[in-house]
Amino acid sequence: MIEVKNLHSGYGRIPILHGINFTMKPGEVVGILGHNGMGKTTLLRTLVGQIKTTQGRIEFDGRDVTFASPSERARAGIGYVPQGRDIFPLLSVMENLKMGEIMRGGESAIPEMLGHFPVLKDLLERPGRGLSGGQQQILALARCLAGRPKLILLDEPTEGIQPSIVDLIAEKLGELKASLGLGIILVEQDIRFIRQLADRVLIIQKGAFVAEISPDQLYDREVVDAHLGI
Amino acid sequence: QEDTIKIASLLDLSGGLDAAGKPMQDAITFAVEEINQAGGLLGKQISLITYDTQTDMRLYPQYSQQAALKDKVSAVFGGITSASREVMRPVLRRLNTLYFYNTQYEGGVCDRNIFCTGITPAQKQSKHVPYAMNKWGKKIYTLAADYNYGQITAAWTRKYCTENGGQIVGEDFFPLDVTNFGSTIQKIQEAKPDFLYLVLVGGAHQSFYRQWAAAGMNKQIPMASTTMTIGGEQMVLSPEETNGILLCFNYFEALETPANKAFLERFHKRFGADYPYVTELAMATYQSVYLWAEGVKRAGTAERMPVIEALESGISLDLPSGKFSIDPQTHHCVMDINIGQIQDRKINILESFSQQQPLDTSGVCDLKKNPDDNSMYVIKV
């Protein structure tokens, strides 16, 4: 579904990613683990096109999207839940959700989303900025899913979310993956969450993948220390 | 040693005042060309150095200094508003450069280094106001621009109005950028004057005439104006908006003198038959160049003091606007005054008064007695 070859990118003249390579099948969930500042967010932003690729190639659904604009990629089916959520602060929750599916024809997915995340039901008329941190996080996820993407990129989706809802999100994402073949690239620090969802885990260090491990190895102190400890 | 005599013009060719400035620039260009074609002055050609002061206060002193110090001109012509004149005047006086100011203004400048060729209130309103009162009635509503010229002109209007047994039923002052006259028009209707006396200045104030007509008032209350046509406004506004306005100037294109007819013929040959209108200010500028040239001829030099003395010796020329002479006591001019009325963008002359003295200024200023005077008198009306 997505194939990334020798990807380089960075901010201005500062290079951050140095040759990222990976491929993903539909319905696969890939976890990405790494220390602060190792380039996880940068990788996701490069994949959605917010940061320009300086070298390498990104193929999505058999199509070269290396130089496609963010909106083209979104319409091709890449969804993104950024770190920091990026809720539209002055739009109501309802309007935020509508924005999620604005570029997609067909039937609205909002009722379904409200079914998945009932907390949002009471907040529909509230402006985005009147939500608490965790509420915003849920909204960001629901908004992304409303667009029915084929692949979603999640940047620390559980940050600031209460434990019971973390479980809920894991459960919902698991269902969607199974039923729709949704692909997920999951940047996450919560190891339990990754383990619940990911099929495999890539470790990133200084802008490149250094290892691939299976989710079960995550509780193996030795493996984790070998790749993540400093 | 120089082979030309230099003069400078400092006029607003851009910015808010350029409607007034551009015709003046054409006039000075034309005057210089004419003199040069006729063989120049003292055997030399005149070269005209033009500065566009851009309606920017800061540029007047700067360009004055430049003209005096760098170009070393023998005379500077220009300045449109009183404000700009008062900025240029001390600079040019200090730098010993002769200055001609060619705009109608409120009177009172008293300085041997400057000659004012514009018409002043005592020359103009003393005739204009009573004429209008005779024609229309005794109740006047004055609308004036809110600066020295407007304020003082309004004061003179008040004087001549009361002297002739009239009554000022309203008086409003407008900054030069006011364009909305809605409330004022209601106020005027409430005051029910016999006519309006307008001292409105600049492009923004033109909208008064439009709004006045749009409210249908142009058919109800007549108007007299001291400033209309100064920037060729009658060519821009529609005839319905300007018909019937009563004017009073030294110069109108309609003057029947031979000198004027010949002038207009030459002028239109140079600037095209469709040149909109030779304005009062343009004519004053044109004539001031001839006065200066006459001074230079008589002095036999273009140096400042000899030229001033020559001009003070009582120069009088027959120019397009009629006989035009310098009053040595005030450095202002004695000239004919004409009353005119706009009809379909043309101005018909209704009455003429010959050789009016600048009585306002001569009441406060005597440069013969006090040659070192250097003041701008605010004349008590």
Place this chain on the structure above:
Amino acid sequence: MTANWQGNGGLVAATVLGLVLLLALPQIVDPVMMIELTSYVIMAILALSLGLIWGYGGILCFGQSAFFGIGAYAYAIAVINFGDSTIPLLLSIIVPGLFAALLGYFLFYARITDVYFGVITLTVTLILYKVMGATSGSQYVIGAAPLGGYNGIPAVPPLNFPGRPELALSFDGLFYLSGVTLLAVYVGLRLMLKSRFGQVVVAIRENERRAELLGYDARFYKLATFAIGGAIAGLAGCLFANWGMFISPDVFGLAQSAQVIIWVIVGGTGTLLGPIVGCFAIQWIATKLGAQQLLNANLVLGTILIGFVLLVPKGVVPTIGDALRRLKFCPYVAPLVEQRRVP
């Protein structure tokens, strides 16, 4: 590292360079150009004042010319009344400084920020413009000085040696005085910005709430910066009244306010050299354009400004600074050009 190259070496070098220019220019430049230069120098002081409060303080002031104008009027009115110029000179600093402090108190303590602050300062300036413009009637007189409305106050007496009104400042004298003032203001501000006060001011610009949570009263720091900026602008106004020998409400106009902002942006916000450079450059171009008849001056100046934003987005000084630093070819020149403190 930022702290280092703002070090004293650069400052001393800049001072020396400034003094050399000040002494050398009158020798090589013709008198008309000197007069023009003097006006640039005076306006540069005004530009510096906005460079401080906007570039460093982050206070969006659309009405810097208000303080400039108040300074000029204060001087003109006082000197016409007093004859001797010493007290008027002081008044031209104190009155606008106080006015800025009052306005600042009125606004900062109500936590007005951003465009709201900008538009209020602009409005206050326009009020001054309207009010001063409406004083042409003969009843508007302060002591011996008529306010003159739209025409303003002509024939403003020049500065004189304290206590000796007959020893008036010449054109050359005004150039030296303005030059020294500019240099002193520049050096003074650089020193101030290096101090704790300066650091806090910049920190508040970056994140006011965080600065407050660290224990700094942002309102006070902004007020102080604003008042200092106002006083400096007032001083420039006094010099300007001396230069043109007149003062009119135009100093409060929209065009004047906008110009100051343009100078600062062109030179580079977040530097002190920038406003000076921007002011000189734009004024020089405007004067040159006014002296030619070929093309409309506005048209050309507008095109230049637009081209400039698109090509030199950081402003002149930071761009040159970056280039020098990148080339690394003259380590002694680079520190002269301040680094911009805003990305």
Place this chain on the structure above:
Amino acid sequence: MDLLVVLSFEALKAVASLALISVGLAIIFGMMRVINLAHGEFLMLGGYAAIVATKAGINIWIATLLVSPLVVGVIGVVIERTIIRFLYGRPRDTMLATWGLSLLLVGLATTIFGNTTEGISAPAGSLQIGDYRIAAYSLIIIVIAIAVFAAIWAVFRFTRYGLIARSTMQNADMAAALGVNPSRVYAVTFGVGAGLAGLAGGVMAPITGIVPTIGAAYVAKAFITVIGGGPAILAGTVSASVMFGAIDQIITYLSTPVIGEVALLAAAVVLLRFMPQGITGRFFRRAA
């Protein structure tokens, strides 16, 4: 009594004019956060478009209501594509660029049209109310202002374009990540703002006359109105116009236009001092 009617009518007209000259800026600055110092020049261009079209024999209503907004809207899109689009998120640079643009447009207009005041006479004659006469055109201005605001409100509130535009202005990157093409949204919205400014310029032309420099008279007032209105831009612009326009007219009637204008400005200062986020800012709470 008649006088009162006539005066309230004048006040309404003042409110409507203020709202009209501000509405384009409400979109370009209020929504897009582009500090457009050339707003006044957009109005000026609208005025010239109407005048040129009328003088070319086009019906005056078509000229002011159709030609002006279209011409200026297209110019707006061109300007956005060539200049403004490089400057989003850089308010200082936008200020510089639009100031340059303002000078450029003034220069251009001066070169083309000269500096004399041009005008067209107000259509629609006059109305008699008791002893007083007023221009019927005033009534038309009021109607146009109401129609314009209602239309804009409906578009931004209820249409798909409205939602997309609002979200893009708040966070363009995120909107792009949801599939919106921000650069097209920006261009269209800027064009709409410019077009509305053009419309206002066209509608005001018969009243004020047009000179290349007329923009300066508008721009400060428009900014004061839009900012005084606060974050809910349409409601804000309307309420600020009502407040400022009414104060200006009433005080002008009681004293002079200068004092009226000073009262308007003073009201703006006082308003912003006590409602630091503008009139509608009261109803929004700062973000958590």
Place this chain on the structure above:
Amino acid sequence: MTSPDCILETRGLEKRFGGVVAIASVDFTLKQRELRCLIGPNGAGKSTFFKMLTAQLKPTTGRILFDGVDITRAQPHHVSRLGIGIKNQVPDVFNNLTVAENISVAARSRHGKARAGAKGKDVMERLGLTALTGRLVGELAHGQRQWVELAMVVALEPKLILLDEPAAGMTADETNKTAELILEVNKSAAIVVVEHDMQFIKQIAQTVTVFHQGRVLIEDTMEKVQGNELVREVYLGKSEDD
């Protein structure tokens, strides 16, 4: 009424945003040098509570006493000078200043030039920021910015530190490091920590307060809280059992 070993006390604290009641009457007391964990569902009012304590928001009703001083209507800088430091939920730093400058501004609020310099160095070393000193904070990754903010708060040496989700976005061992840091700083200051990471809470918890719908639901030891049915239902969820 306030006992001398009580550093913070709120009485009947309430905050409404228009119709939304974010905090509905909270009575909260904290002892000198206590370490308190504050948990609760999303939207329970934790951040709002912190913001009122630091004067970023004005309470609708109620009172806040800090160290015996009523700070209900105080200004933020005043509260800070009295000795409360906060790390907000969203990184709240000086983006266009370098890391060193950020910390220096914090340190100099309390100390003279020399001491502030030393203190700043010390804090940066302790928090492992030395490698980043010259970088602009705006260009750092999310987690790095969290550390900078933490460093600023520590450099301020407050008597009470409020940490709103300090471990958000940090890796497991960085979370450990944060926990250690908290325990160390706790030797000289009282601390309130808001977190959703139960692993982390367990590591440091002494007393835990649970907020729910703007009220204190329960205040007890970690075990008791975890065992509480209501807490499990509204907050922890079923799977919280490892």
